[in-house]
Amino acid sequence: MSTTFETTLPEQAVQEKGETRATRIGKHIALFLVVIGAWECVSAFGWVDQLILPRPSAIAVSLVNLAFIQGNVWWHFGVTLYEALAGFVIGSAIGIALAIAAGLNESFRRYISPYIVAIQVTPRIALAPIVIAWLGFGIGPKIGIAALICFFPPFINTLTGLLNVDEDALEMFHSLGAKKSQIFWRLMLPNAMPIIMAGLKTAISLALIGAIVGEFISASEGMGVLMQRYTFSLNMASSFAVLVMLTVMGYILFVLTEAADNWLVFWRHDARMVALSKKKARNWRVD
Amino acid sequence: MMSALAVPSADASAAPSAQAAKVVIEAVNVTKRFSESVIAVEGASFSVEKGSFVSLVGPSGCGKSTLLRLIAGLIPMTSGTLTVNGREVDAPRKDVGMMFQRPTLLEWRTAVENVLLPTEMTRKPTTDDKKRAIELLRMTGLKDFEFAFPRQLSGGMQQRVALARLLQTGAEILLLDEPFGALDEFTRERLNLELLRIVDEIRATTLFVTHNISEAIFLADRVMVMTPRPGRLAQIVDVPFRRPREISLLQSPEFNELVTEVRAILGAGA
Numbered sequence: 401m402s403t404t405f406e407t408t409l410p411e412q413a414v415q416e417k418g419e420t421r422a423t424r425i426g427k428h429i430a431l432f433l434v435v436i437g438a439w440e441c442v443s444a445f446g447w448v449d450q451l452i453l454p455r456p457s458a459i460a461v462s463l464v465n466l467a468f469i470q471g472n473v474w475w476h477f478g479v480t481l482y483e484a485l486a487g488f489v490i491g492s493a494i495g496i497a498l499a500i501a502a503g504l505n506e507s508f509r510r511y512i513s514p515y516i517v518a519i520q521v522t523p524r525i526a527l528a529p530i531v532i533a534w535l536g537f538g539i540g541p542k543i544g545i546a547a548l549i550c551f552f553p554p555f556i557n558t559l560t561g562l563l564n565v566d567e568d569a570l571e572m573f574h575s576l577g578a579k580k581s582q583i584f585w586r587l588m589l590p591n592a593m594p595i596i597m598a599g600l601k602t603a604i605s606l607a608l609i610g611a612i613v614g615e616f617i618s619a620s621e622g623m624g625v626l627m628q629r630y631t632f633s634l635n636m637a638s639s640f641a642v643l644v645m646l647t648v649m650g651y652i653l654f655v656l657t658e659a660a661d662n663w664l665v666f667w668r669h670d671a672r673m674v675a676l677s678k679k680k681a682r683n684w685r686v687d
Numbered sequence: 688m689m690s691a692l693a694v695p696s697a698d699a700s701a702a703p704s705a706q707a708a709k710v711v712i713e714a715v716n717v718t719k720r721f722s723e724s725v726i727a728v729e730g731a732s733f734s735v736e737k738g739s740f741v742s743l744v745g746p747s748g749c750g751k752s753t754l755l756r757l758i759a760g761l762i763p764m765t766s767g768t769l770t771v772n773g774r775e776v777d778a779p780r781k782d783v784g785m786m787f788q789r790p791t792l793l794e795w796r797t798a799v800e801n802v803l804l805p806t807e808m809t810r811k812p813t814t815d816d817k818k819r820a821i822e823l824l825r826m827t828g829l830k831d832f833e834f835a836f837p838r839q840l841s842g843g844m845q846q847r848v849a850l851a852r853l854l855q856t857g858a859e860i861l862l863l864d865e866p867f868g869a870l871d872e873f874t875r876e877r878l879n880l881e882l883l884r885i886v887d888e889i890r891a892t893t894l895f896v897t898h899n900i901s902e903a904i905f906l907a908d909r910v911m912v913m914t915p916r917p918g919r920l921a922q923i924v925d926v927p928f929r930r931p932r933e934i935s936l937l938q939s940p941e942f943n944e945l946v947t948e949v950r951a952i953l954g955a956g957a
Contacts, residue, residue, distance in 0.1 A: 568791045575759055575785040576805050576856065577778070586804070590795045667795045673836050680797055681834035 454637040462641040473626065473645065480611050480623040481649055483539055487546020488607035488653075492600055494547070495555035503562030504584065516555070524549050528613055537618055546610030550603035557599030561592025594668055597661040604653045612646070623649075708736035711860060711892050712758060717767035719753055719918075726917035727753040730767070733911060733920060740886060740893045742903035742910045745953065750918020751896045755862050758894065759785045771860060784858030788865040790845035792837040798824055798848045799833045805856040816855075823851040826885060843867075843874040850882070854889065861886065861893045868897065876934065879906060883932060900949050905937060912952045922952050 436456045442448050443455040450458070466473040502509040528545045535541035565588055573583050615624025623646055630638040666672045712735035719728040728750040735741050743751045756762045757769060760779045769776045771783060784805075792801045802820040806812045812820075824833050827847040837845055846867060853861060866882075867875040883906060886893050897903050903910050910924045926945065928936055936942050 566791065568787055568789050569793075571761060572785075572787060572791040574761055575779050576808050577780070578808050582808060586807070587793070590793065593795075667836055667838060673838065677797060677834050677836055677839065684799075684834065 451634060451636060454640055458637040459640040459644065462635075462637040463644055466638060466641050467645070473642075476621055476623050476626050477645060477649065479539065479621045480608075480615065480646075483542040483611035483614070483622065484546055484604075484608040484649075484653065486543045487548075487610055488550055488604050490543065491547035491549070491551035491607060492554040492603050495551040495553070495599075495603075496558045496596065499555045499558030499562065503559050503588070504580075509559075520552060520556075524552075525610075525613055528610075528617055532614065532617055537620070542611050542614035542619065542622070545614040546607040549610035549613075550606040553599040553602040553606070554596065555599075557595045558592060561595035562588050564595075565591055594665045597657070597665055601654070601657045601661065604657050605650060608646075608650055608653060708739070710734045711737045711772055712894070713768075713770045714758075715768045717754070717757060717769050718765045719750070719757055719762070720765045728757065728764075729917040729919055731918075731920045733923060735892060735894060737892055738890050739908045740883070740895065740906055742907035743894060743896045743913060744898065744900055744903035744910055744949065745913030745918075746898060746915055749913040749915035751898075751913050752864050753918065754913075755785070755864050755894060755896050759783055759862050761785075781856070782858055783860045783862060784853045784856040785862045786849055786853045786864065786866045788868045790837070790842075790849040792845055792848055792852075794837045797834045797836055798829060798840070798851075801837070801848055802851045802855045804852060820851070820855055823854050824848070826854070826888075827851045828881060843870050843878060846870065846878065850878075850885070854885070859891055861891045863893065863895045865896055865898070868899075875902075880932075880934065882906070883930070887930065900953070901937060901942075901946050904942065904945050904949065905932065910949060912949055914953065924949060924952075 439453070440456050443450055443453055443458075498512070502512060527548060531544045531548065532541045535544050569587055569591075570583070573587055578586075611622070612624040612627075615622040616628060619625050623642055627639055627642045630636070630642060662669050662672055666676050712733075714734070715732050717728060717731045718726070720726050731754060743754065745751050753762070757764050758771065758776060760776045760783070763777075771780070774780075792798075793804070796804070799817070799820050802823060803812045803816060806816045806820075810816075821833055824830070824847075827850050829844060829847050829851065832840060832844060835844075837848070840848065846869075850866070863882075867878045870878065879902060895903070895906055904924075904926055907926050910926060912921045912924060913919065914921045924945070928942070
C-alpha cells in the first residue's frame with residue numbers, strides 16, 4: 401500500500417526537538433534566574449518594602465521551614481487537596497449525570513435550561529456563605545462549595561458533546577438498526593469524550609478555588625487558613641511559601657487530568673494512539 | 688436488459704426459482720415530499736434484479752440520495768409501494784446495507800473494530816465474526832492495516848474500511864451513496880474496479896448513486912437517470928458491456944456513445 405501510514409510521525413517530531421532541547425531548557429532556566437535575581441535585588445536594596453514583597457530567598461527559607469522543619473503544613477495541604485478532589489468528583493458527577501439526562505431527553509432539557517442559565521449567570525462564589533450556613537464548619541461545606549463552583553463546565557461540555565453528533569454517523573447507526581442505548585454507548589458518549597475531558601480540566605482548577613474560598617470564609621484547617629493566618633500576622637514570606645505550595649497542588653491536579661485525558665481520549669493523542677494500535681495488533685485473538 | 692446473474696444456470700431444473708432473474712427491489716409510484724412544495728422524488732417506478740448492478744445518476748438535488756434512503760428504510764415515503772425481497776420497506780433491515788459518501792468511521796476504534804460494529808448490534812462478536820472481519824479488510828485491500836485507527840489512514844483507506852463494514856453486515860443488497868465521491872480521481876477509479884470485483888464475488892445486488900455519468904455507466908448493468916425538481920426517473924438505460932470490465936472500456940467509442948446518450952437525457956430534463 402502506497403498510502404502514508406502515520407506511525408512514525410510523532411516519534412520523528414520528538415527526535416527533531418531533542419537536538420535543541422538542552423539549549424531550550426537552559427534558556428528557560430536563565431530567564432527564571434534573571435527574574436528571581438531582579439526581584440531579590442528590588443527587595444534587598446529596599447526599593448520595595450519587604451512587608452509588601454518579601455525576598456525570594458526569604459520565601460525559600462520559609463518554604464523549607466514550613467515543609468520540612470515544622471512539617472505540619474502537609475496536614476493542611478492534604479485537607480485542601482482532599483476538599484478540592486472530593487468537590488471535583490461530586491460536582492463533575494452531578495454535572496455529567498444531569499447533562500446525560502438532558503442530552504437524552506428533550507423535554508427534560510427544555511425544562512432545566514432556564515435554571516441552567518440562571519446558575520450560569522449567578523456568581524456562584526456568592527453562595528459560599530449560604531453553603532457554610534447549611535453545612536456547618538467542617539470539611540463538608542468546603543467540599544460543597546468546591547462542587548458547586550466546578551459543576552458547570554462538565555455539565556455544559558457534556559451536553560454540548562452529546563448533542564454535537566455527526567449526522568452521517570447517526571444515519572449509519574440507524575441503517576444498522578441500532579437501538580438507542582447502542583447509539584449512546586457506541587457513538588454519542590465516546591464522541592463527547594474529548595470535550596467532556598476539556599470540561600473536567602477546567603473543573604479541577606475551579607474546585608481548588610472553591611475549596612480555598614470556603615476555607616477563607618470559615619475554617620480551622622487547610623491552606624486557605626494558613627494563608628490568612630500568615631497574612632494577618634504580616635508574615636509575608638510564609639504567605640508566599642503557602643502560595644507556592646498551592647501552585648504545586650494546582651499543577652499536580654492539572655497533570656493528573658492531563659494524564660486522564662491522554663488515557664481516555666487516546667485517539668486525539670498521536671503517540672498514545674500509535675502505541676495502542678500496535679498493542680491491539682499484538683493482543684489480537686479470535687477467541 | 689438481463690443482468691449478469693441472469694445467465695442461464697446449468698442446472699436450471701434443480702433450482703427452478705433461479706430460472707429467471709428474481710426481482711429484489713420493486714418500486715411502484717414511490718413519492719417523497721418533504722413539504723407541500725418540496726418534492727424530492729415523484730412517482731418513481733422501477734425494479735432491480737438479484738445480482739445486478741444499477742447506477743442512479745443525476746445532478747445534485749435530483750432526489751437520488753432520497754430514493755436510496757427510502758429503500759434503506761431510513762426515511763418514510765409519502766406514497767407509493769416499495770418492497771425489498773417481497774416485503775414492504777418500513778424500517779432499516781438486515782438484508783439491506785448502506786454506505787455513505789463519508790466513511791463515518793468511529794475514530795476511537797481500530798479498522799477491525801469498526802468493521803465489527805454491525806455485528807455488535809445483534810450479538811457479541813464470535814471467533815467467526817472476527818475472522819470474517821479480518822478477511823473482509825484483506826478483501827478490501829487493507830492487509831496490515833487491520834489495527835490502524837481511522838486517523839492513521841488516508842481517505843481512500845477509510846472508505847475501504849467503510850466498505851468492509853458494509854460487507855460485514857451480510858446484507859445482500861448494497862446501497863452506495865456516492866461512496867467514493869470525496870476521493871481523488873485515481874483512488875476512485877481503483878476503488879470502483881475493486882468494488883466491481885467484490886460485489887461479483889459475493890453476488891450482491893448493488894444500487895450505486897453518483898453524479899458522474901461515466902462512472903455510472905462503467906459500473907452498472909443498468910443506469911437509472913434522474914432529473915431534478917421534482918426528482919423523476921427520466922429513463923432507464925441498459926448497459927450492454929460484458930463483465931468483468933476493464934479500465935480500457937472507458938476509451939471505447941461504444942462507451943462514449945452511451946455517455947453522450949445519458950448526457951442528452953439529463954440535458955433534456957434540466
